[in-house]
Amino acid sequence: MIEEKFDAIVVGAGMAGNAAALTLAQRGLNVLQLERGEYSGSKNVQGAILYADMLEKLIPDFRDEAPLERHLVEQRFWMMDDNSHVGLHYRSEAFNEERANRYTIIRAQFDKWFSSKVKEAGATVLCETTATELVQNDKGKVIGVRTDRTGGLIHADVVVLAEGVNGLLGTRAELRTRPKPENVALAVKEMHFLPREAIESRFNLKGDEGVVIEAAGTISRGMTGMGFIYANKECVSLGIGCLVSDFQKTGETPYGLLERFKSHPSVAPLIEDSEVKEYAAHLIPEGGYKAIPKLYGDGWVVVGDAAQLNNTIHREGSNLAMTSGRIAAEAIFQVKSRKDEMSAKNLSLYKTMLDESFVMKDLKKYKDMPGLMHVNSQNFFLTYPQLVSKAMQSFVRVDGTPKAEKERKSMRAFVEARSWVGLFGDAFRLARAWR
């Protein structure tokens, strides 16, 4: 029997959990953080890109000591068909700034460091400890958790669920339902090790400059999904993910997609002669605004992936995780300093604060995007990339055909594939979902 009662228990030590535990500990609360992995980061999977802005709010001088890989100076978007890609590249010297905005990171290393900050702030961090049950009193208020260690119930005023995308604890306690297959993507990734010089010459980088490639098109075989390639210091992270419901429907395999992506003529030269040292798979919340479960209740709040907070369009997951973790902690601190109870009514402050932040505003802006991409996945991920590639091919190839005829032919191909109504409809729906 553990006598001690904590101010807060944070379940999970990913970005959301660490941000929450750090903030709570910094505000002087007695915090217990539980992590099932051997250390923070051992179970966490991400591409990964870190957005500096939010971390700066938590740890202002993080750049001095955090294990960062490369700061991004270039963003490439690729629309791919089977043997070509049409790219939009943005590179700017402005990104070579003292306090860079985005970095590639390796989560296993970064999270370990992040966790050391949580410990320094005074939180009690227990790894290799799985929270197995949220314990509620007869009125349904969450009063603590049970773990897979002997010793029974651990009491706390409030439990912060930062347990990740599956949300098992919340689901088991019937505070929510499990995420639906159409609202989560399954992503697989590999780490390809290469000498530093090889990465820098292949990606056109110098020093610690980095580049990100986001790719969509026939690589996902008509499913809603994306591929990515991130340059780290001495390795390249490469992966692809698609909606779980699409995998169910098509019978495609994640590793099959990854192999095809790797052997694509635009990708293969980037990772040639590399050594794969690591592979991982993870679910990513993709349901957007409409898939967000209830965010708070009597004695609990939910943050990060567990709250399905992920901006698919801008590839911001860990950013929203950190932000929601910090905001939840701030809300708890405010309730606590008013000496109020951690009731649903008081904890609704978290939702109010989150609504006012960019997190909910951004997710609301794109609320129709996941649905659009899902319903029209064949068009957006197969038909259009192929048409665009053909049009580009025709545009740049010099073969004696008059240019006007080429343009007519390309236009005709679009109309034949989607019809005028379809084309305008897609354009309209896309514009509306973007607005």
Place this chain on the structure above:
Amino acid sequence: MHIVVCIKQVPDSAQIRVHPVTNTIMRQGVPTIINPYDLFALEAALALRDQHGGEVTVLTMGPPSAADSLRKALTFGADRAVLLTDRFFAGADTLATSYALATAIRQIGETFGAPDVVFTGKQTIDGDTAQVGPGIAKRLNLLQLTYVAKISGIDLTGRTITAERRSEGGVQILQTRLPCLVTMLEGTNEIRRGGMADALRAARAEIVTWSAKDAGVEDISKCGLRGSPTIVKRVFAPSARAEKAVLVDFSERAPADALIADLFKRQPKLEDELSTLARGY
């Protein structure tokens, strides 16, 4: 009763590789674990403490990051952890390591009470020498029981300990006087999980950290690289040996006869020697 358990943080050998060009061990990014034999020692110590009362102190020498292993040992239920860390200790072979550990154990004795038993694992999985345990025993003038599979019992009034020692072809049951040093083998116990109370205590525990001076080291030249007569001449990865499987035809002879005929065909000398021997009967 006071028990000291010496542990070592080692790279997880399942994940270690030798660099193909430089032949050095690639430790970067390889996760560390507590040397598995040390866990059998730790569990034996914890079981004795649970039965007879007292305290278990875990001791390690290593870089500051070795504190992670000590904290883990506390999670399993150890009462106290001592980290011996100093740049003077770097590059130590078994002679210098046993000197440093023996000195620290003497200091632990003076600070926290003289140990009745000192436990070590049989050997570490990164060095494989099995010399440090006996080296400590010699330096501290302790009786030693090596290759112990199981502690059968301890008699605190009679000051004796009984243990099962695994040897070729059997098990020896040995009894000796306390204090003594025991090096443990695998096979009869498994490290416990550690309850919530131990985990909480471990997460917050202060790890006693000693420099060479704190540990009472008087002769610094006996420590680290300077105190290590061992010279590593070369490190290399053995080339993989692939023995081809042999298909033996059983159609014409009974299996045993066919196998022996095949064996003799490959080892003609063996056939001669065996036939000469057989002639004697």
